[in-house]
Amino acid sequence: MKRKIILSFLLVFLISSLGAVFAYMHVRNTNAMLSRLINLHQIETLRQQLLRSIQTVQSDLYTVNTELGIKLDYIIENVADLEQAARNCTSCHHTPEVAKEIEGIQTLIGDYQDSLSYYITASANSAQINKNKLDAAHIGNRLLVKTEDMSLLASAKLKNVTMDAMQKVKRVTTILMATMLLALILGITLAMYLTRTITRPINALLNATRMITSGKLGYAVDYSDSTEFGELASHFNDMSSSLKIGYEKLEDEIRERKKSEEALRESDERYAVAAQGSNDGLWDWDLRNNTIYLSSRWKTMLGFADEEIGTTPEEWLSRVHPDDRPEIEARIAAHISGRNPHLEHEFRIMHKDGTYLWMLTRGMAVRNDSGLAYRMAGSQTDIMSRKLATEQLVYNAFHDALTDLPNRSLFMDRLQQVITTSMRRSGQFYAVLFLDLDRFKVVNDSLGHLVGDRLLVAVGLKLAECIRPGDTVARIGGDEFSILLEDIKELKDAVDVADRIHHILSTPFSIEGHEVYAAVSIGIALGSDQYERAEQLLRDADIAMYEAKKRGSAYSEIFDTRMHASILDRIQLESDLHAVLDHNQLTMEYQPIIDIKTHRLVGFEALVRWNHPSRGTVYPMEFIPLAEETGLIVKIGEWILREACRELKRLQLRIRSEPPLKMSINISGKQFSHENLADIVAGVLEETGIAPHTLAIEITESMLMEHLEVAITTMNRLRAMGVDIHIDDFGTGYSSLSYLQSLPIDALKIDRSFINKLTALGNNQEIITSIISLAKSLNFEVIAEGVETDHQLNQIKEMNCQFGQGFLIARPMPPAAIDAWIETERQRSDT
Numbered sequence: 078m079k080r081k082i083i084l085s086f087l088l089v090f091l092i093s094s095l096g097a098v099f100a101y102m103h104v105r106n107t108n109a110m111l112s113r114l115i116n117l118h119q120i121e122t123l124r125q126q127l128l129r130s131i132q133t134v135q136s137d138l139y140t141v142n143t144e145l146g147i148k149l150d151y152i153i154e155n156v157a158d159l160e161q162a163a164r165n166c167t168s169c170h171h172t173p174e175v176a177k178e179i180e181g182i183q184t185l186i187g188d189y190q191d192s193l194s195y196y197i198t199a200s201a202n203s204a205q206i207n208k209n210k211l212d213a214a215h216i217g218n219r220l221l222v223k224t225e226d227m228s229l230l231a232s233a234k235l236k237n238v239t240m241d242a243m244q245k246v247k248r249v250t251t252i253l254m255a256t257m258l259l260a261l262i263l264g265i266t267l268a269m270y271l272t273r274t275i276t277r278p279i280n281a282l283l284n285a286t287r288m289i290t291s292g293k294l295g296y297a298v299d300y301s302d303s304t305e306f307g308e309l310a311s312h313f314n315d316m317s318s319s320l321k322i323g324y325e326k327l328e329d330e331i332r333e334r335k336k337s338e339e340a341l342r343e344s345d346e347r348y349a350v351a352a353q354g355s356n357d358g359l360w361d362w363d364l365r366n367n368t369i370y371l372s373s374r375w376k377t378m379l380g381f382a383d384e385e386i387g388t389t390p391e392e393w394l395s396r397v398h399p400d401d402r403p404e405i406e407a408r409i410a411a412h413i414s415g416r417n418p419h420l421e422h423e424f425r426i427m428h429k430d431g432t433y434l435w436m437l438t439r440g441m442a443v444r445n446d447s448g449l450a451y452r453m454a455g456s457q458t459d460i461m462s463r464k465l466a467t468e469q470l471v472y473n474a475f476h477d478a479l480t481d482l483p484n485r486s487l488f489m490d491r492l493q494q495v496i497t498t499s500m501r502r503s504g505q506f507y508a509v510l511f512l513d514l515d516r517f518k519v520v521n522d523s524l525g526h527l528v529g530d531r532l533l534v535a536v537g538l539k540l541a542e543c544i545r546p547g548d549t550v551a552r553i554g555g556d557e558f559s560i561l562l563e564d565i566k567e568l569k570d571a572v573d574v575a576d577r578i579h580h581i582l583s584t585p586f587s588i589e590g591h592e593v594y595a596a597v598s599i600g601i602a603l604g605s606d607q608y609e610r611a612e613q614l615l616r617d618a619d620i621a622m623y624e625a626k627k628r629g630s631a632y633s634e635i636f637d638t639r640m641h642a643s644i645l646d647r648i649q650l651e652s653d654l655h656a657v658l659d660h661n662q663l664t665m666e667y668q669p670i671i672d673i674k675t676h677r678l679v680g681f682e683a684l685v686r687w688n689h690p691s692r693g694t695v696y697p698m699e700f701i702p703l704a705e706e707t708g709l710i711v712k713i714g715e716w717i718l719r720e721a722c723r724e725l726k727r728l729q730l731r732i733r734s735e736p737p738l739k740m741s742i743n744i745s746g747k748q749f750s751h752e753n754l755a756d757i758v759a760g761v762l763e764e765t766g767i768a769p770h771t772l773a774i775e776i777t778e779s780m781l782m783e784h785l786e787v788a789i790t791t792m793n794r795l796r797a798m799g800v801d802i803h804i805d806d807f808g809t810g811y812s813s814l815s816y817l818q819s820l821p822i823d824a825l826k827i828d829r830s831f832i833n834k835l836t837a838l839g840n841n842q843e844i845i846t847s848i849i850s851l852a853k854s855l856n857f858e859v860i861a862e863g864v865e866t867d868h869q870l871n872q873i874k875e876m877n878c879q880f881g882q883g884f885l886i887a888r889p890m891p892p893a894a895i896d897a898w899i900e901t902e903r904q905r906s907d908t
Contacts, residue, residue, distance in 0.1 A: 297318075362453045483549055543574060663685055680773070683740055818855060869883075
C-alpha cells in the first residue's frame with residue numbers, strides 16, 4: 078500500500094511537473110518577447126524623445142535673436158539633448174534595415190548639429206547666420222520627417238509584437254490551466270482510489286474491532302491482499318483467534334478457580350467438621366510466640382477437658398514419657414531446622430489416669446521466604462490398638478497359635494544366640510532335643526483333628542513341665558517339638574530330660590472321652606565348637622530322632638557323626654533313585670507262597686530289587702521310603718505292578734493249576750492313597766490279561782490306619798473289580814476289630830517278628846493263635862511270613878495256619894529260577 082501511495086503521488090507530481098515544464102518553456106519564450114517588447118517601447122520612447130528634441134531644436138531655432146528667434150541658449154541645450162537622444166537610439170538593437178535607417182538619422186543629426194554649430198558661431202555675420210540657420214532648419218526638417226516615418230513603422234511593429242506576446246501569455250495560461258485541471262482530476266481519481274483501497278480494509282478492521290468489542294471473540298476479517306492491510310488483516314485474525322483461545326482458557330481458569338474456591342470452601346467446612354468430629358487430635362504451634370493450640374479432641378484423647386490444659390508447648394511435652402521425650406524433641410528440632418522434610422514420630426504420652434498411651438504425631442512446618450519456620454501444625458493419632466495388635470502380631474510371629482509355645486523362628490533365634498554366646502565362652506554346654514510324636518497321624522485320622530490338636534496342646538504342656546525355667550520348648554511344626562537346654566553340665570543332663578519326657582508321656586491323655594497315648598521319638602544333639610549356625614544343630618538332632626524312630630516307638634538317640642554320614646549317603650541314594658527307571662536298574666524277584674498242609678504252590682509275592690551300579694543290590698526297605706518321600710513311588714509302584722502281572726501271566730501259562738496261581742504285590746502308603754490307584758490297576762489288568770482275583774494287593778496295617786478314609790474308598794473299588802486285599806505285617810499296628818469287620822479284606826499276613834519268636838519248645842504262640850482265631854472268625858485267610866525253621870513251620874501248621882512263605886520254603890528268586898525250583902520241589906515231594 079505504501080508503494081501504491083508513493084506511485085500515485087509520483088504520478089501526480091510527474092503530470093504537474095510536465096505541465097510546469099511546458100509552461101516554463103512557453104513563459105521563457107514569452108519573457109524574451111516581453112523583453113523585446115519593452116525594448117521596443119524604450120526605443121519608441123527614445124524616438125519620441127528624438128522627435129521632441131528635433132521639434133524643440135527646430136522651434137528654438139526659430140526663436141533666437143534672428144528672424145527665426147533669439148533663444149540661442151535654449152537651442153544649444155536642445156541640440157545637446159538631440160545629440161544624446163540620437164546616441165541612445167543608436168545604442169538599441171535593431172534589425173539591419175532599421176539599424177541602417179538609424180545610422181542615416183544619426184548622420185543627419187550630426188549634420189544638423191554641425192549646421193547648428195555653424196549657426197550659433199556665426200553670429201557676427203548675419204547673412205551667414207541666416208544661411209546657416211536655414212540650412213540647419215532644412216536638415217532638421219528632413220531629420221524630423223525621417224524620424225516620424227521611422228517612428229510610425231516602429232509603432233506598427235510594436236503593436237504586432239505586443240499582440241504576439243499577448244497570444245503567448247494566453248497560451249501559457251491555457252497550458253497552466255490544463256495542467257492544473259489534469260492534476261486536479263488525477264488527484265481526485267487517486268484520492269478516490271486510495272480512499273477505496275485504504276478505507277475498505279480499515280472499515281473491515283474497524284467493524285472487526287467493533288465485533289470483538291461486542292464480545293464476538295474469534296471474529297475474522299474477510300479481507301486479503303498482498304498489501305500491508307492484507308498482512309494487518311491476517312495478524313488481526315490471528316490476534317482475534319488468540320484472544321478467543323486466551324479467553325476460553327481464562328474462562329476455564331475462572332471456572333477452575335471457582336471450583337477451587339468452592340472446593341476450598343467445602344474443604345474449610347470439612348476441616349471444621351473434621352476438627353470437631355475427627356478421631357485425631359489437632360495441634361498448631363506458633364513458633365514466634367511459642368504458644369500452641371491443642372484441639373478439644375487432642376485433650377479428650379488424654380482424658381482432659383479444654384480448660385485443664387494450657388497453651389504452652391510444655392503442656393504437651395511434659396506429658397511425654399521420659400524415655401521418649403528426648404527423641405520427640407530432637408525430631409521436632411530437626412524438622413524446624415529443615416534437616417527432616419516432615420515430622421512423624423511414635424511416642425508414649427501420659428493419660429490423665431496416669432497410664433501411658435502410644436500416640437503417632439505428624440506435622441509440617443510453615444516457612445517464610447527465607448526458609449525459616451514460623452509455624453508448625455499437625456495431628457495426633459491414638460495408635461494404642463495398633464501397637465497392641467503389632468505386639469500381638471510379633472508374638473504370633475514367634476509363637477505357635479495352637480500350643481502357644483515358641484515356634485521354629487523364635488527357637489532358632491534363641492538357639493543361635495546360645496551358639497554365639499558359647500563361641501565366646503568356652504566350657505558352656507547346651508543341647509537340643511528333637512521330638513516327633515509316634516503314630517500321630519493315626520490319632521488324627523481315627524479320632525479327628527480336634528482330638529489331634531488337643532493332644533498337641535497337652536503334650537506341649539507336659540513338655541514344659543519337664544524343663545527348667547531358662548530352657549525353651551517349641552513346636553517346630555506338625556507333630557514335631559524341640560527343646561533347648563542351656564547351661565547343662567554334661568550330656569547325661571539331656572538324656573535325663575529325654576527319659577523324664579518318655580516317663581511323663583507314658584500316662585495316657587483323656588481327650589474327648591478317649592484315652593490317647595502319646596509316645597515320642599527323641600533325637601539329642603549336644604552343642605560343640607563345630608556348630609556355627611542353629612540350623613546345623615537342629616539338623617543333627619533331627620537326624621538322631623530319625624535314628625530313634627527306626628528303633629521303634631518311644632526311643633531316644635544321641636547324635637554322632639556316623640549318623641550324618643548315613644544321612645549324606647541317604648541323600649546320594651535319593652539322587653540316584655531319580656534315574657532308576659530311565660536306566661532300567663530295577664529287577665523283580667518272586668518268593669513262593671505254599672499251602673502249609675498240602676505243600677502246594679498257590680502263588681508268589683513280588684519283591685523289587687535295585688541293581689545299583691556302585692552299591693550292588695539295594696533292597697526295598699532302603700529305597701522304598703525314599704521313593705515315598707520324593708514322590709517317585711507312584712511311577713516305581715506302577716512299574717512293579719505291571720512287571721509282576723506280566724510275570725504272573727507267563728507263570729499261569731506255564732504252570733497250570735486250579736485255582737490259578739496268584740501274585741501278591743506290596744503297595745506303599747503313598748501309592749495306596751493315590752486317587753488313581755484303582756484306575757492304574759484296572760489298566761494293568763486289561764493290558765496283561767490276568768484275572769482280577771489272581772491279583773492280591775498287600776497293604777500294611779499301619780498304612781491302612783493312617784489313610785483310612787482314602788484306603789476304604791480304594792479298597793472298595795479294587796474289591797469291586799475282583800482284586801483280593803491282604804493286610805501285611807498284621808499284629809504290629811493298632812487296627813480295631815470294628816474296622817476289620819467293615820473293610821473288604823481277604824487275608825491277614827502274620828508279621829515275621831511273631832514267627833521269629835516261636836521257639837522249638839512251643840513258646841510265644843499266643844499272639845499267632847489269636848490272629849489265626851480272629852481271621853477265621855472273620856472268614857479271612859491267614860498267611861505266615863518269615864518261616865525259616867522246621868519247628869516254625871510245624872507249629873503254625875498245628876495252629877491251622879493255611880499258607881506260609883519264608884526262607885525255609887524258598888528264597889526270593891528271579892523269574893528264570895522259578896521253573897528249576899518247581900522241578901526241585903516236585904522231585905523232593907516224590908521222594
